[in-house]
Amino acid sequence: MAPLEDILVLDFSTLLPGPLATLFLAEAGAKVIKIERPGQGDEMRSYLPALDGEGINFAMLNRGKRSIALDLKDPASRRVLMPLLQRADVVVEQFRPGVMARLGLGYEDIRKIRPDVVYCSISGWGSNGPKAHQAAHDLNFMAETGVLGLSVGADGAPILPPILAGDIAGGAYPAMINILLALRRRDRSGEGAWLDLAMGENLYPFLYWALGNAHALDLWPAPGAETVTGGSPRYQIYRTRDGRHIAAAPLEDKFWATFTALIGLPEAFVDDGRDPAASRVAVAARIAMQDAAHWQGVFAGKDVCCSLVLSLQEALADPHWAARGIFGQSIEIAGKSFPSLPSIIAPVLRGAGVAPRAPGLGADGARV
Structure with a gap:
């Protein structure tokens, strides 16, 4: 039995952090239903590159999920959504703070329908504080937490990172971890939870070495001068x-x-x-x-x-990855099959297999 095969997840999120988190949940057996806007759907659907009009990034992050298209501003659509809300174990949303509440779909609204729901809100800066409604992308999270300024090139300017650490390490991973912890607590107490996750602040654990020195000894790191940022010949x-x-x-x-x-x-x-x-x-x-x-x-x-x-x-091409089988799962787009994202879920905890295709926009509306 996959650990989450009895869990229903309603995913209102788009782009990267939320969809990657719910992909992990799907790989552990959960049934994930994407709630998308009619016509456009998840913005990632239109991102390039694409195969026959199907966005590769979207397909990588959303394989094995189901999709229904609903206008959340339409009361009739919300009524259609009601049976799913009554059954949902987990709700994931990634709007700016307050948006879901204005739609009548905030945590307090859903808790009246499903008292033990685990409701995960992913935002850039959290639900409160001066930056709560400030727009940002991954580069901004790293810039405004001090991460970006620590690694510099030969000219002293910060180096553009090649990975989206804020979205993934600060968003998707904490979302999955906290959802699983909240489900575990619910198993024992019957309580649901609202998880208020901020991608920016979740980057600070990566600076443990700098924070310890700064707070305890008032030794603040200099750009490019510390052990892991260029100051040592050993790194x-x-x-x-x-x-x-x-x-x-x-x-x-x-x-x-x-x-x-x-x-x-x-x-x-x-x-x-x-x-x-x-x-x-x-x-x-x-x-x-x-x-x-x-x-x-x-x-x-x-x-x-x-x-x-x-x-x-x-x-x-490293044979180590082949020996580990990390690219053993496939994804299908426009008739072409190629390796999917490696799963971070240990093989013993994965479901029977996540379907290799991402859903078409609203493709599962009638069935769901």
């Missing part, structure tokens, strides 16, 4: 002779000793505590003397925590 990206890059993270002394011996670092720079910048320059000079393939051979089988920086195409 750096070094350029090879042929223009590739080595990600070197021999942080612990045992790894550092092996690493410096393998690259032939002059003894004067091995004690990097005396002058970290000089040691960093010396390591860079050694790495730059050889091609990437040489260093791969030198580091192979050694505990040095060093990796060649791969392109995504190179990374996906």
Whole structure:
């Protein structure tokens, strides 16, 4: 039995955070029904790239779900929704604070219909506070929490992150975790819950190292100057002779000793505590003397925590992923089948299998 196969989720969310969270719930067996606007539906449906007009991003995040199209401002549509609200175990919404309440679908409204509902609200800044209604995207969350300012390039400017940490690590993951905890509490007490989740504030645990130093010792991190942001030769990206890059993270002394011996670092720079910048320059000079393939051979089988920086195409060809089977599930779009997103749900907890297709807009209205 999949752990959530008796759970019904009504998903009012769009774009990334909510839909990814409900995808995880679906992979654990939950029945997920998307409530979408007639005509347009989830904005992600229209995002490019697309296959035969079907958005690939939408399909990746919404496979195996069902869709009904309802105008939530229309009282008649809300009446159609009533039987689902009476049965819903979980409601997920991602509007700005107050929108669902104005539609008569806020937590207090739903609780009158389903007293033990687990109601998850995902927003940028939470339901209260000066920023509660401020528009933002992932880059803004990282900028306004201090995350973005800690990692800088050679010119001292912040580096544009390649991942949407706010939406996923600050939104989708906390949503799934808190929904599961609330369901567990409901199993024991019969109580429902309103989960007020803010993507911005959920980034702060990633800065545990900086917050501890700042709050306890008044030592505030300098951009590009801390152990994990560029200040240490033991946590750096070094350029090879042929223009590739080595990600070197021999942080612990045992790894550092092996690493410096393998690259032939002059003894004067091995004690990097005396002058970290000089040691960093010396390591860079050694790495730059050889091609990437040489260093791969030198580091192979050694505990040095060093990796060649791969392109995504190179990374996906790694036989380790095939051995783990992480791309074993498929998604279908416009007659084409290709690997779906790897599931973060452990195999033993997954349902019998999430359908490989995302639903057409309103395709399940009559059946649901």
